[in-house]
Amino acid sequence: MxxxxxxxxxxxxxxxxxxxxxxxxxxxxxxxxxxxxxxxxxxxxxxxxxxxxxxxxxxxxxxxxxxxxxxxxxxxxxxxxxxxxxxxxxKALQDFSIYYRQLFDLPVIAITGSSGKTIVKEWLNYLLGPDYNIIRSPKSYNSQVGVPLSVIGINEKHNLGIFEAGISTTGEMEKLQPIIRPEIGILTNIGPAHDEGFADRQEKIREKLKLFTGVKLLILQKNIDVEKELDAAVKTFTWSFGENSDVQIVTQHDGGNTILSVVYHDQSFDISIPFTDAPSIENAISCLMVLLHFGYSHEIIKERMAGLYPVELRLQVKNGINGCTLIDDSYSSDYQSLKIALDFLEQHKTHSKKQSYYPMFSRAALKPKSFMLRSPNCFRGTISARL
CATH class of the missing domain: 3.40.1390.10 (MurE/MurF, N-terminal domain)
Structure with a gap:
């Protein structure tokens, strides 16, 4: 644009x-x-x-x-x-992104919390990707600079946005809310991260909840400390491990998987996810809540949730053979991520010679240089970095 x-x-x-x-x-x-x-x-x-x-x-x-x-x-x-x-x-960058966001009328999911933001965002992109053309925050672009840059990536083809927002002190979230303008909010785990930037945990909760001003729905684990800070006008969709909530869940480990027994609207069904650690289970449940809200069938939910995967850090710099440096970005294959990856390669100063390397398509001579390793399916279409 x-x-x-x-x-x-x-x-x-x-x-x-x-x-x-x-x-x-x-x-x-x-x-x-x-x-x-x-x-x-x-x-x-x-x-x-x-x-x-x-x-x-x-x-x-x-x-x-x-x-x-x-x-x-x-x-x-x-x-x-x-x-x-x-x-x-x-501030001018933030003001521009506010103006730019107003040019598009699309539903947006906003995610904040002490941890799990990027994982929930990436998993939602995977779970909803077959049905939506999604714009999402690249990498962990959730700061005062990252959020504007993420939103400026919206174009006319997108019909769903998923953005994460992080803060480290007071007064920051109120700047990010009008940039994202979310319709649906997700509050992930509230833990000790960045506690030093706030007077106490309750102040941090209040600041994070400013992201959800005006949302149509807020998804969260049932939490008394959070709920007492919520505006009464905010409609919530809560989950818990057996407490009085909209969705109740019981977990059971099965080897390397976890079985989630879900009770919602007087119906019950089981989901298997390929994780057993508590953070992954909670993040997966946040994604499950979105699928339930969007009205997906139990069969589709079971199929897609079973395919969740560990979220690797993007743009990992690794030591290769023969003195080469490998920048591994094979995890992401969308066009916006490709643009960021190529810029990252251009900025890398380890070697003067650089090459993009795509498995199955070429074999690079292993002389000392920096490589960008990406999945070949990123070439399906025309790459565009325009507004």
Whole structure:
């Protein structure tokens, strides 16, 4: 989707100084090394502890980038590109993603909690993928920067979004909620992660629940501490291990599997999942609750839940033979993930020579270099990084 500059200026509350007021934006970048940077890129010059995006503007202009969101215009590039001048470039990125999200009317599932967010997101993508064209957070993009970048990945072909959101202190979730605008919420495990950023556990719960302002349904394990912080207007869909909840579950181990005996709407059925550890069981139940809410038959639920798999970390850097470095991204095969993987390969500095390697299609000469290993089915179609 191309977005005219005239629409971006009010969306991010910026001033404008530039040479090309009639151009349009068709992708967004925060990384000067990205292969996606081109004349249609809107580059946000974010400033952090270690890097300042303003330092790379001249280099990007030389590569053909014309549009920059900045907090100041470096002297040496003034008059050479379009500049959207704002007080805070991170807030501008978030404001742009809020504007962009409003261009699409699609149901969105939002996930937060102390743990399990990425696993639940990836499992839901697997379980719902046969029936929906899903946009989801790549990797663990759940931060103040990651969430906007995830949402900006939506395009006209998507009919379901699944995004995760994480926070480490107060005041963060209220910035992410209008970016995601979820219709369904999932609250995973509430544990000790990031406790140091909050006065106490209840404050952390209150902050996380801000993601679900306005949702039509919130899925969660029955929890008194959580429920007393919930807005009475929020409709909940609860599960428990035998307590008084919407869905009641009894577990039983069977070798390396766990049998979930599910009672819902006065009906009972069993599901087998290939895990026995408590976190995986709880994450699987969160996914089960979504399938129940979506009205899937018991037969489909049993079949798909039995196929759940361990979620590997993406973009794993491994030592190969003959001095090679292997970047293993064979876990993901969607187009958005491919774009991120190729950018990651481009940024990797271990070796000057790099090569993408696709099993079954080629054999790479094993001279010292960095490889990107991916599944060959990622080539089924045209790769697009456009808005």
């Amino acid at each position: 191309s977005i005219p500059i005239k629409n971006i200026i009010p969306a991010i509350h910026s001033g404008f100084e530039g040479m090309h007021p009639g151009v349009a934006i068709d992708n967004v970048s925060i990384d000067s090394r990205s292969l996606q940077n081109n004349s249609g890129t809107l580059f946000f010059a974010l400033s952090g502890q270690n890097r300042d995006g303003h330092m790379y503007i001249k280099e990007l202009i030389d590569k053909g980038v014309l549009n920059f969101v900045v907090s100041y215009i470096p002297f040496e590039v003034r008059g050479k590109a379009n500049f959207f001048v704002v007080n805070n470039t991170l």
